[in-house]
Amino acid sequence: MFGIVRPCTHRLGERFKTEWMAHLCGLCLALRGDHGQFARVVTNYDGLLVSVLTEAQSGPLPGARRTAGPCPLRGMRTAPVANGEGARLAAAVSLVLASAKVRDHVADRDGLLARAPIAAAARRVARGWDRAGARTGASLGFDTAVLVDAVDRQGGIESLAGPGTPVLAVTEPTETATAAAFAHTAVLAGRPGNAAPLAEAGRYFGRLAHLLDAVEDRAADAASGAWNPLTATGTSLAEARRLCDDALRGIALALREAEFADAGLTHRLLVHELRTSVDRAFGTGSCGHVGVNAAGPGYGAPPQGYGGPDAGQAYGAPYGHAGGNPYGNGNPYAPHAPGGPGMPPPMGPGGPGGGGGGFGGLPPQKPRRGLLAGCAVALGLFCTCQLCCAEHDGPWSRRKRDPWCDACPDCSGCDGCCDCCSCCGDGGCCDGCGCDGCDCGCS
Numbered sequence: 164m165f166g167i168v169r170p171c172t173h174r175l176g177e178r179f180k181t182e183w184m185a186h187l188c189g190l191c192l193a194l195r196g197d198h199g200q201f202a203r204v205v206t207n208y209d210g211l212l213v214s215v216l217t218e219a220q221s222g223p224l225p226g227a228r229r230t231a232g233p234c235p236l237r238g239m240r241t242a243p244v245a246n247g248e249g250a251r252l253a254a255a256v257s258l259v260l261a262s263a264k265v266r267d268h269v270a271d272r273d274g275l276l277a278r279a280p281i282a283a284a285a286r287r288v289a290r291g292w293d294r295a296g297a298r299t300g301a302s303l304g305f306d307t308a309v310l311v312d313a314v315d316r317q318g319g320i321e322s323l324a325g326p327g328t329p330v331l332a333v334t335e336p337t338e339t340a341t342a343a344a345f346a347h348t349a350v351l352a353g354r355p356g357n358a359a360p361l362a363e364a365g366r367y368f369g370r371l372a373h374l375l376d377a378v379e380d381r382a383a384d385a386a387s388g389a390w391n392p393l394t395a396t397g398t399s400l401a402e403a404r405r406l407c408d409d410a411l412r413g414i415a416l417a418l419r420e421a422e423f424a425d426a427g428l429t430h431r432l433l434v435h436e437l438r439t440s441v442d443r444a445f446g447t448g449s450c451g452h453v454g455v456n457a458a459g460p461g462y463g464a465p466p467q468g469y470g471g472p473d474a475g476q477a478y479g480a481p482y483g484h485a486g487g488n489p490y491g492n493g494n495p496y497a498p499h500a501p502g503g504p505g506m507p508p509p510m511g512p513g514g515p516g517g518g519g520g521g522f523g524g525l526p527p528q529k530p531r532r533g534l535l536a537g538c539a540v541a542l543g544l545f546c547t548c549q550l551c552c553a554e555h556d557g558p559w560s561r562r563k564r565d566p567w568c569d570a571c572p573d574c575s576g577c578d579g580c581c582d583c584c585s586c587c588g589d590g591g592c593c594d595g596c597g598c599d600g601c602d603c604g605c606s
Contacts, residue, residue: 192231265289375407
């Protein structure tokens with residue numbers, strides 16, 4: 164998976180996590196359905212935004228979801244997935260842009276692509292993806308030539324760029340390509356009036372994608388001698404950050420000009436998660452959730468002064484106790500001590516509720532598995548990708564574990580706004596939610 168919008172599923176919440184996974188799996192299956200199994204390797208987080216935008220404008224339509232069969236990347240579970248023109252457009256765009264990425268790596272002679280036979284094979288694959296993307300795009304009324312033209316112009320622009328060249332001259336082809344893709348979602352959704360604002364949002368998104376890629380690769384490019392737009396044009400990190408912040412504001416304002424049937428996930432990804440991506444690239448973000456894989460004292464501790472009845476819910480500290488489990492020295496797996504300050508008496512025989520057998524009415528702890536049984540379960544979880552891709556019970560402890568891919572120490576905590584914005588479906592508005600309200604685009 165690649166892309167700049169890589170949300171932490173702990174921040175998304177159940178509703179948005181389910182919707183986001185539906186679009187991600189829908190893109191993957193659209194690639195397989197139209198272009199074969201191998202095409203699924205171009206599935207990417209940014210491509211699914213095209214599918215998200217289409218559905219956000221059209222609203223839930225008959226046949227917009229279908230139930231997909233078990234997949235190792237979902238822990239061998241079935242799931243509802245996006246189905247329709249939005250997912251197919253996302254597939255076409257992903258193919259063409261992935262083809263461009265392959266040709267770029269061939270031109271730079273990166274890694275194994277420096278060898279002529281491998282480079283020739285990669286070029287054949289890229290040409291096949293170009294043709295496949297063009298076919299799917301044409302069936303949806305979208306001319307992928309605008310994407311190919313933008314990619315073809317990129318090399319020439321980079322060869323002419325030097326110190327003093329505006330870095331936005333280098334990002335222009337990417338901006339043009341993403342603007343076209345975003346704008347066509349308005350056509351598919353039957354909202355032609357949205358084409359102009361979404362093209363503007365796409366233009367700013369393309370700018371962000373190019374700049375953030377340059378920021379993240381800056382050190383590696385300097386070490387290898389590869390071309391980097393910031394280094395080549397003499398653009399400082401401070402100026403790059405200013406341009407990124409400007410693009411974030413532009414996207415939020417453009418989205419406010421468009422009409423949506425349900426803007427919840429779109430707003431979450433293109434306003435809040437995109438801001439998190441910028442913070443991550445510039446090293447100004449930190450993880451704000453406590454996952455069950457979190458380890459070490461102080462990991463995910465609540466911010467200074469955080470309190471309220473939901474404090475423990477959000478940060479893993481029961482009943483508002485700061486610093487994690489007050490009975491387990493910060494260990495999220497330590498058992499609760501019955502009866503302590505502010506804690507209800509134990510349930511079960513002799514306690515309120517009776518017959519529960521577990522603290523607070525919860526089911527009793529499952530017994531640990533033995534060594535051999537745990538090894539067998541661990542092997543099964545590993546072979547079905549559940550260890551890295553799905554919530555699962557620990558092979559030996561049988562306690563709930565997050566997937567390895569969700570252990571995201573570099574993700575930023577939620578800024579609090581999406582939990583109360585009306586556009587995100589939880590009722591209320593930004594007033595009093597802790598955000599400044601001016602940049603998030605909420606009405």
